[in-house]
Amino acid sequence: MVSVWNKINAHYVKTVIIVTIIVNALVVALSFLPGYDGELPYVIRQLPLLNATLNSFTFMFLIGALIAIKKGNITVHRRFIYSAFTTTFVFLLSYVTYHFMAPSTPFGGEGAIVAFYYFILITHIILAAAIVPLALMSFFSGYNDHRDRHRKWVRFSMPMWLYVSFTGVLVYILISPYY
DSSP: OOHHHHHHHHHHHHHHHHHHHHHHHHHHHHTTSSSSSSOHHHHTTTHHHHHHHHHHHHHHHHHHHHHHHTTTTTHHHHHHHHHHHHHHHHHHHHHHHHHSSSSOOOOOOOOOOOHHHHHHHHHHHHHHHHHHHHHHHHHHHOOOOOOOHHHHHHHHHHHHHHHHHHHHHHHHHHGGGOO
């Protein structure tokens, strides 16, 4: 039995490492691209709003998953988690597309709001990079019904993922006047 667990664990740990490296490297690489030279197509200009909408859905799905598991409803919990991963995946595609095409948008606020914005943005970015492996390890341990291990991962990943999805919406609200 232990050898089966080690094989499963080794397999998804490798998957988590590879996906984490790819996702985070792609996002970092995008920050060095100059963006599209010219007028962005309308659909591309709408992607930040789509990203914020997807983040808000992710946040709501995570809250739903948390409520479901607190009530002991594993089936509903899983459905909410699958939904959260789906909206996060679509968000990632949209985010990468937008930042591949669009130049960076500087924040134009003044005064105390600037410090608030950059605090939210920096913590959002750092935790968004960190949540990738944590959420994936939480997912795989839950999917494979390793409940004790799943609970340990989720203690860190759930609050962090909630924060990242919520602050993603907040960052959009704060920067949207400057697009």
